[in-house]
Amino acid sequence: MKTDVLAELAATLEQRKNAAEDSSYVASLHAKGLNKILEKVGEESIETIIAAKDSVISGDKSDVIYETADLWFHTLVMLSHLDIGPDAILDELARRFNLSGLDEKASRSK
Numbered sequence: 218m219k220t221d222v223l224a225e226l227a228a229t230l231e232q233r234k235n236a237a238e239d240s241s242y243v244a245s246l247h248a249k250g251l252n253k254i255l256e257k258v259g260e261e262s263i264e265t266i267i268a269a270k271d272s273v274i275s276g277d278k279s280d281v282i283y284e285t286a287d288l289w290f291h292t293l294v295m296l297s298h299l300d301i302g303p304d305a306i307l308d309e310l311a312r313r314f315n316l317s318g319l320d321e322k323a324s325r326s327k
C-alpha cells in the first residue's frame with residue numbers, strides 16, 4: 218500500500234500552514250478557519266456519495282475514485298488544522314485490526 222504518498226502529502230500540508238494564502242489552496246483554507254474546512258469535508262462527502270450511487274448505474278467508477286481523493290485530501294487538511302497527523306488514524310485502524318485479529322484467533326482456538 219502506498220502509505221508514503223500519505224506521509225509526503227501530510228508533510229506538504231504541514232508546510233502549507235505557514236505559506237502565503239494567495240499562493241496555496243491549503244494555506245487559504247487554514248486562513249479561512251475550521252468551519253470552512255469542515256464545509257469542504259461535508260461537500261466532498263456528499264459528492265462521494267453521489268458518485269458512488271451513480272457508478273452503480275453507469276458502471277464507471279472513475280468519479281468515485283476522484284471524489285474519494287478529494288474527500289481524503291480535505292480530511293487530511295482538517296486533521297492538520299487540528300494538529301493531528303495521519304499516523305494517529307493509521308494507529309487507530311491498526312489497533313482495531315489487531316483487536317479483531319485477536320478475536321479471530323480466540324474463536325479459532327475454541
Ligand SMILES: N=c1c2ncn([C@@H]3O[C@H](COP(=O)(O)OP(=O)(O)OP(=O)(O)O)[C@@H](O)[C@H]3O)c2ncn1[C@@H]1O[C@H](COP(=O)(O)O)[C@@H](O)[C@H]1O
Binds near residue numbers: 226241242260286290
Ligand atoms: N491533493 C490536493 C488536492 N486535491 C484537491 N484539491 C483542491 O481542492 C479543491 C476541490 O474543491 P472543489 O472541487 O469544490 O473546487 P473549488 O470550487 O475550486 O473549491 P472552493 O472554491 O469551493 O473551495 C480544488 O481547488 C482542488 O484543486 C487539492 N489541492 C491540493 N492538493 C495537494 O496539496 C498540496 C498543496 O497544495 P497547495 O496548497 O495548493 O500548494 C499539493 O501539492 C497537492 O499535492
